[in-house]
Amino acid sequence: MIDIHTNIPTEGMRSEAPLLPGQLPDETWGIVKGQLSDETWSLVKASIPIPTIDLVVNIPGDGVVIARRIIEPYKRQWALPGLRNYMEESIDGTVRRIAQDELGIEVDTANKKTLEPYKAKFPTRTDFSTCFVVDALSDTIKLNRKHFSSFRIINSMDELPAATGAMYVHHLKNHFAPRSS
Numbered sequence: 001m002i003d004i005h006t007n008i009p010t011e012g013m014r015s016e017a018p019l020l021p022g023q024l025p026d027e028t029w030g031i032v033k034g035q036l037s038d039e040t041w042s043l044v045k046a047s048i049p050i051p052t053i054d055l056v057v058n059i060p061g062d063g064v065v066i067a068r069r070i071i072e073p074y075k076r077q078w079a080l081p082g083l084r085n086y087m088e089e090s091i092d093g094t095v096r097r098i099a100q101d102e103l104g105i106e107v108d109t110a111n112k113k114t115l116e117p118y119k120a121k122f123p124t125r126t127d128f129s130t131c132f133v134v135d136a137l138s139d140t141i142k143l144n145r146k147h148f149s150s151f152r153i154i155n156s157m158d159e160l161p162a163a164t165g166a167m168y169v170h171h172l173k174n175h176f177a178p179r180s181s
Helices: 026-032 038-047 091-103 166-176
Strands: 050-059 063-069 082-084 107-114 118-121 126-136 148-154
Touching: 050 091, 050 166, 063 091, 063 166, 082 091, 091 107, 091 126, 118 166, 126 166
Parallel strands: 050 126
Antiparallel strands: 050 063, 050 082, 063 148, 107 126, 118 126
16 A cells, blocks of 8 residues: 555555654655655645745844845746755754755844745746745855846845745745834
């Protein structure tokens, strides 16, 4: 029997027991750890929202980083840095990885703030984005040239380019919205 949600064989396993290495063949354990075939990944993307984390990165004394994407979704549009959250990662670990991989910087995760999530529907998948506001620990950005062509620093919604992805507009509106005291 195959679990229809995970595509993993269930013979001889108690459904309430957690999966551990050694309970499944190595090739199946790879699927559990996030190594999926293209066919399986396409099925997952078509079936469930993908958890992603986006970042509003404050450069102290300067503003917020936005970058122009060169990959789908939101190709040729302005965006926030963001990537998927992996099973084995903590939230803080994912935030640090995104800041490093996308902008080449370290960030303060101890004082991060959470913005309202956003569910984005694309032709081949749905993303469920959680956005965190973090402060950069330096002001030297080394942009990931596989994902972005350029970046800007902005200080308000008025400075946001028209060609900005809807998900990022949502997050930035929440970030720049006046706070009630």
